[in-house]
Each structure stands twice: as structure tokens, then as C-alpha cells.
Amino acid sequence: MTRILVRGGTVVSATGSQPLDVIIDGDTVAAVLRPGSAVLGADPAASVDTVIEAAGKYVLPGGVDGHTHMQMPFGGTEASDTFETGTRAAAFGGTTTIVDFAVQKPGVRVQDSIAAWHDKAAGNCAIDYGFHQIVGDVNDESLKGMAELVAEGVTSFKLFMAYPGVFYSDDGQILRAMQTSAELGALLMMHAENGIAIDVLVAQALRRGDTAPYYHGTTRPWQLEEEATHRAIMLAQVTGAPLYVVHVSAKQALEQIVQARSKGQNVFGETCPQYLYLSLEEQLGAPGFEGAKWVCSTPLRSRAEGHQDELWRYLRTGGVTTVATDHCPFCMKDQKDMGVGDFSKIPNGIGGVEHRMDLMFQGVVDGRLSLERWVDVCCTTPARMFGMYPRKGVISPGADADIVVYDPNGHTSIGVGKTHHMNMDYSAYEGFEIDGHVDTVLSRGRVIVDGGRYLGRPGDGRFLERGLSQNLL
Numbered sequence: 001m002t003r004i005l006v007r008g009g010t011v012v013s014a015t016g017s018q019p020l021d022v023i024i025d026g027d028t029v030a031a032v033l034r035p036g037s038a039v040l041g042a043d044p045a046a047s048v049d050t051v052i053e054a055a056g057k058y059v060l061p062g063g064v065d066g067h068t069h070m071q072m073p074f075g076g077t078e079a080s081d082t083f084e085t086g087t088r089a090a091a092f093g094g095t096t097t098i099v100d101f102a103v104q105k106p107g108v109r110v111q112d113s114i115a116a117w118h119d120k121a122a123g124n125c126a127i128d129y130g131f132h133q134i135v136g137d138v139n140d141e142s143l144k145g146m147a148e149l150v151a152e153g154v155t156s157f158k159l160f161m162a163y164p165g166v167f168y169s170d171d172g173q174i175l176r177a178m179q180t181s182a183e184l185g186a187l188l189m190m191h192a193e194n195g196i197a198i199d200v201l202v203a204q205a206l207r208r209g210d211t212a213p214y215y216h217g218t219t220r221p222w223q224l225e226e227e228a229t230h231r232a233i234m235l236a237q238v239t240g241a242p243l244y245v246v247h248v249s250a251k252q253a254l255e256q257i258v259q260a261r262s263k264g265q266n267v268f269g270e271t272c273p274q275y276l277y278l279s280l281e282e283q284l285g286a287p288g289f290e291g292a293k294w295v296c297s298t299p300l301r302s303r304a305e306g307h308q309d310e311l312w313r314y315l316r317t318g319g320v321t322t323v324a325t326d327h328c329p330f331c332m333k334d335q336k337d338m339g340v341g342d343f344s345k346i347p348n349g350i351g352g353v354e355h356r357m358d359l360m361f362q363g364v365v366d367g368r369l370s371l372e373r374w375v376d377v378c379c380t381t382p383a384r385m386f387g388m389y390p391r392k393g394v395i396s397p398g399a400d401a402d403i404v405v406y407d408p409n410g411h412t413s414i415g416v417g418k419t420h421h422m423n424m425d426y427s428a429y430e431g432f433e434i435d436g437h438v439d440t441v442l443s444r445g446r447v448i449v450d451g452g453r454y455l456g457r458p459g460d461g462r463f464l465e466r467g468l469s470q471n472l473l
């Protein structure tokens with residue numbers, strides 16, 4: 001077994017930061033020691049195969065992105081990153097675990113949907129991966145299937161209050177799926193937007209001739225996110241299901257979540273870098289068809305209404321539980337451009353799996369969150385939320401040696417032709433400058449990225465059988 005010493009760095013965890021050396025033995029962390037510890041002997045390098053020098057750098061647990069859609073069929077096309085390209089891009093950005101969504105289409109068994117996602121991912125991933133299951137057809141058979149999936153390590157299920165005719169579930173279906181989730185102890189994930197009302201607003205906008213990407217945002221007002229979030233919380237309360245609301249972008253929706261949790265209900269909120277940094281006015285409102293790059297749901301919100309600042313505040317103070325990317329990339333050419341002249345035909349989704357750790361580190365540099373909270377929301381709490389802790393999300397003896405050496409004095413310029421490895425013909429964060437840099441990434445003890453070079457292979461990543469959530473109240 002290969003032994004590696006990561007020497008001289010500051011190990012950052014969700015609870016503190018201190019100078020520590022890390023010894024890796026094969027796949028896992030063997031020890032975390034004070035520098036100069038007698039355990040390493042007079043010549044520490046002599047007892048290991050490789051030394052990674054981390055002086056002046058942060059040493060963190062690999063990032064855990066709990067919300068991705070690799071090669072997902074959606075919006076009349078398919079998300080442009082495969083499991084191979086998307087997980088490699090994730091690795092470049094310091095993410096060593098993803099949880100992707102298997103999709104159940106109406107008429108297909110959930111067991112067959114998960115099998116199809118195993119086929120897509122197996123042998124192709126650069127990093128470890130788990131699956132959530134989208135239940136697109138709530139019926140007796142799929143409710144029974146949920147129990148089988150939990151036994152196979154797929155312990156969370158996503159429903160949609162949006163996208164009527166595609167993934168949409170009505171309140172009765174949601175209630176039934178929540179009852180099953182509650183019985184199983186499984187996490188119920190919700191896309192909380194009132195899709196029925198949104199579709200009326202969309203049809204009215206198109207009839208008025210409001211066809212530009214900007215109107216994707218105005219036809220999905222925050223009230224319809226707040227209303228759906230509130231309804232989901234009430235249904236979860238009736239059933240006792242633990243609820244995780246995905247891609248929250250409206251400050252009012254977060255208020256609903258925070259209030260419910262403060263009353264003792266298991267309700268959690270995820271946000272994404274796009275909702276912290278980007279806006280309706282600046283991005284969706286870009287001239288011509290440019291705004292299509294940022295069409296996603298929930299939509300980017302108005303900066304004038306103060307959503308972004310409030311999301312940062314909730315992130316700092318614990319109201320937001322995790323930061324994921326909702327990585328769902330589409331190219332402008334032949335994909336987003338299907339919606340020229342009709343914003344409702346633009347495939348919904350933004351790619352960002354490569355940049356989450358950097359973008360959130362910039363929040364640390366800007367004084368918006370602490371170093372420890374960065375690791376907490378990007379690594380440790382997602383691992384706990386989705387039943388992977390302490391194997392993932394922490395650097396401690398016995399944990400998988402998924403480790404990132406991060407240089408706070410380095411620099412990262414985001415953009416196509418710069419640090420872009422995702423299979424997209426544009427970057428949603430083009431021109432962003434980050435005051436930090438992912439230097440070295442280890443996945444289960446193997447260096448897969450170093451100094452901007454990819455050293456891994458497709459198939460390095462393995463499927464993770466997850467347990468039930470470890471983050472419940």
C-alpha cells in the first residue's frame with residue numbers, strides 16, 4: 001500500500017483549523033498528527049513513499065457536491081457533461097464526491113431507472129459517486145421500489161412541484177411519497193416552485209411577445225417559490241418526512257425553511273453559487289439571447305430585491321445547510337439556442353461543478369463566511385446530509401483519503417480557454433477571478449489532479465452506497 005505524507009499545511013475542518021500533518025495509507029487516512037510528532041521519527045519522509053509539501057496551504061476534505069445531473073435527458077436534449085467529463089471537471093475543482101440524480105420517467109420502474117444510471121456511470125467516473133432517485137411517476141409500484149432502493153444505498157428521493165407534464169407530482173402524490181419516505185427514514189428532496197401557476201404566466205408572457213430569456217425569471221416570481229416551499233413544509237409536517245429543499249434562490253423561501261427548522265422540523269435548504277453571485281438583472285437580462293446561458297430553475301433572482309445578500313447571510317449563520325451546484329450544463333449551440341424566440345424552450349440548467357469550491361472560497365476572502373463554514377457547507381455537512389460521513393467530508397483516521405491541498409495565495413481565472421474542463425461552449429462565470437487555487441486533489445489516496453494536470457483515469461470513481469441522513473434534528 002502506498003503511504004503518503006501531506007506535510008506542513010493547515011488542516012481545515014468544519015470545526016477548526018490547525019497545523020497538522022496527514023498520513024495516508026492506501027485508500028484511507030491513517031493518522032492526523034501535530035507537526036514534528038515522534039510517531040513520524042526523525043526523518044518523516046523515510047517512512048512514506050511520497051511527501052506532498054503543503055506549507056502555506058490549506059488541507060481540506062474533498063468537496064462533496066450533492067446535486068448534479070450528468071448526461072440527464074431534459075428539455076428536449078441531454079445535459080452536455082457525461083459522467084466522464086463532468087466528474088473530471090469536478091476533480092479539477094476540488095470536488096471528490098458527487099451525488100447525481102437518476103431519473104424515473106412515467107411508466108418505468110424506479111429499479112430500472114437506477115440500473116440505467118449505474119450503466120451510464122460505471123467505469124467512467126473520475127471520483128466517487130452516489131445517486132438520488134427522481135420519482136417522476138408516484139404510484140403503488142414506485143412507492144414499493146423506494147424501499148428496495150434504500151436497501152441498495154439510494155437513500156434520497158426528489159419530487160417536483162414544477163415542470164407539469166415532465167417531472168411534476170401533484171399534492172396527493174407528494175403526500176404519498178412523503179409518507180413512504182417517513183416510513184423508510186429516507187430524505188425527501190423537493191424542487192419547490194408552483195409549476196401550474198408558472199405555466200400560466202409563461203403562456204401569457206409569450207402571448208404578449210415577451211420571448212427573451214429575461215422573462216424566464218419574471219414568470220417564476222419569488223412568491224411561487226415561497227408558496228411551494230411552504231406547501232412542501234406543511235405536507236412534510238403532516239407526514240413526518242425529512243425534507244431537503246433543493247436550489248433555493250428566494251430569500252422568502254429560505255425564511256420558511258429556517259422558521260420550520262427553528263420549530264424543530266427536519267427541513268433543510270440547499271443553495272448554489274449561481275444564486276449567491278448572479279442575478280436577474282445582470283445575467284438573465286443580458287442583451288439579445290445571451291441571458292439563455294443562465295436560464296435555470298429556480299431562476300436567478302433580482303439583486304434589487306436583495307436575495308443574494310440574504311442568501312449569503314443565511315449561509316454564514318446556518319440557515320442554508322449545504323451548497324451544491326445543480327450542475328446541469330447545456331451548450332449555447334444546438335442546445336440553449338433551441339429557445340431563440342421562445343424562452344420556454346431553453347433547456348433549464350447551469351454548469352458549475354468545477355467551480356463550487358473556488359467560488360465559495362472567494363466568499364471567505366470577501367469576508368462573507370468563515371474558512372470553517374466553507375468546509376462545512378461544501379464538504380462536511382453534505383456528507384452528513386446524504387449519509388456518507390465519516391467516510392467522506394472529514395480528514396480523520398479511517399476516512400477515505402479524499403483530500404484537497406488549496407493555495408490561498410494562488411489565483412484562478414475562470415473562463416473558457418482558461419481553467420474550463422466542463423463540456424460546455426461557455427462558462428456561466430466567465431471572467432470571475434478567484435483569490436485561491438486548487439493545487440492537488442487526492443481521491444482515496446491517489447493523486448488525481450496536481451498542478452493543473454489530470455493524473456487519474458475514467459473508472460477510478462466508485463459507486464457509494466449511502467446510509468440514511470446523519471444530519472437530522
Ligand code: URP
Pocket residue numbers: 069191247295296297298326328348349350
Ligand atoms: O434548471 C435546473 N435546475 N435544471 C436541472 C433540473 C432541476 O430542476 O434540478
Ligand code: ZN
Pocket residue numbers: 191246247297298
Ligand atoms: Zn430542480
Ligand code: ZN
Pocket residue numbers: 067068069326327328
Ligand atoms: Zn437539479
